[in-house]
Amino acid sequence: MENTRQRIINLLEKAKAEYISGQQISNVLEISRTAVWKHMKELEKDGYVIEAIAKKGYKIIESPDKLSVNTIQWGLHTDWLGKQVIHKPVTPSTQTLAQKLAIDGAEHGTVVIADEQTAGKGRLNRAWHSPNQGIWMSLLLRPVVLPYQASQLTLLTATVLVKVIEEITSVRPAIKWPNDIFIGDRKVAGILTEMQSEHDQIQYLIIGIGINVNQKGTDFPEELREKATSIRTETDKEWDMRVIIQHILQDFEKKYEHYIKEGFATIRSIWEDYGYKIGHEVTVKTMQEEQRVKIVGLQEDGSLLVENNGKRTPLYSGEIIW
Known part of the structure; x- marks a missing residue:
């Protein structure tokens, strides 16, 4: 049901400001006109404002703010x-x-x-x-x-x-x-x-x-x-x-x-x-030690590059005390 309803929404969106007839929707989705009408009513329950005019068809006037x-x-x-x-x-x-x-x-x-x-x-x-x-x-x-x-x-x-x-x-x-x-x-x-x-x-x-x-x-x-x-x-x-x-x-x-x-x-x-605090010194706590380092950037593999006493090393895990 949700898949069909989404396809209806896609058709209405493509139509933009134009109306799309119930027969067109029926033909494209291979469902009955009655099924199209029922889906429109379900969309209205979801908060959509849908305008339906005889011999013209359907058009979404307003979509709801709530998430669905x-x-x-x-x-x-x-x-x-x-x-x-x-x-x-x-x-x-x-x-x-x-x-x-x-x-x-x-x-x-x-x-x-x-x-x-x-x-x-x-x-x-x-x-x-x-x-x-x-x-x-x-x-x-x-x-x-x-x-x-x-x-x-x-x-x-x-x-x-x-x-x-x-x-x-x-x-x-x-x-x-x-x-x-x-x-x-x-x-x-x-x-x-x-x-x-x-x-x-x-x-x-x-x-x-x-x-x-x-x-x-x-x-x-x-x-x-x-x-x-x-x-x-x-x-x-x-x-x-x-x-x-x-x-x-x-x-x-x-x-x-x-x-x-x-x-x-x-x-x-x-x-x-x-990056937050790049170029700044922070304290890094790992399972082995706690030390002050300067954040340099990222390595090619995504690890954090830090510097301590001129030596640069990658940091793969650990807690930074900001």
């Missing part, structure tokens, strides 16, 4: 990312749901989105505050790359988020290695990459994206108010999350395809342009 499979896909210009969308008003974690879908054989490019998470998680299994004022989504990918390259897709995702946030809001964010997006010195978004792989191939990879969008400062738990921010807080404006989601999916698909064909070099360059 239909509203996310309406106006989404991608070839494969988001062609299958799973939307939940509330779920424990989009990552957990995406993992179950991946095991069940869900296709490359499936997107899982929730209005609210009750058990959202970040890196190192930290809890992620996920009320219904942000974007909480997971992208299911089946990339033909080696498992060690998975971290590069985290970095790619970071470049997508900073570019989209800057283009939409005119606020310039920064990427804090390895998986956070900052505005100023506070976190506005995070990325969590998880995968199932064998020694030489990735079976599936799930990229979780969490963005604080419309929270006010007082909406954050007290312990996060000095550490977290939102796009609304930084711009003093409420935002349409559907538009941000569509921009992310469209930009991600383009960058992903470029990465698969051309490699990591372009992503590396963008990442370094937005």
Whole structure:
């Protein structure tokens, strides 16, 4: 049903300001006129304003603000990312749901989105505050790359988020290695990459994206108010999350395809342009030691390049104390 409804939306979108007759829709989709009418009624329940005029046909006048499979896909210009969308008003974690879908054989490019998470998680299994004022989504990918390259897709995702946030809001964010997006010195978004792989191939990879969008400062738990921010807080404006989601999916698909064909070099360059504290000294804590280092940039493989007493070394894991 959702697939047919999405095809109807695509037909209406292509028609733009023109009407498209019920008979045309019926012919293209090979369904009855009655089925077309029923789908239109379901779209209206979803919040679409549809004008129907005898002998002219149907035209979408207005799409709803709320998130749904239909509203996310309406106006989404991608070839494969988001062609299958799973939307939940509330779920424990989009990552957990995406993992179950991946095991069940869900296709490359499936997107899982929730209005609210009750058990959202970040890196190192930290809890992620996920009320219904942000974007909480997971992208299911089946990339033909080696498992060690998975971290590069985290970095790619970071470049997508900073570019989209800057283009939409005119606020310039920064990427804090390895998986956070900052505005100023506070976190506005995070990325969590998880995968199932064998020694030489990735079976599936799930990229979780969490963005604080419309929270006010007082909406954050007290312990996060000095550490977290939102796009609304930084711009003093409420935002349409559907538009941000569509921009992310469209930009991600383009960058992903470029990465698969051309490699990591372009992503590396963008990442370094937005890198947080590049050229600054920070404390790095690994399992072996804690030391002061200067952040230089990224290596060709995506590891963080740091310098200590004139010696440059790659950092593959560890905690940076900012």
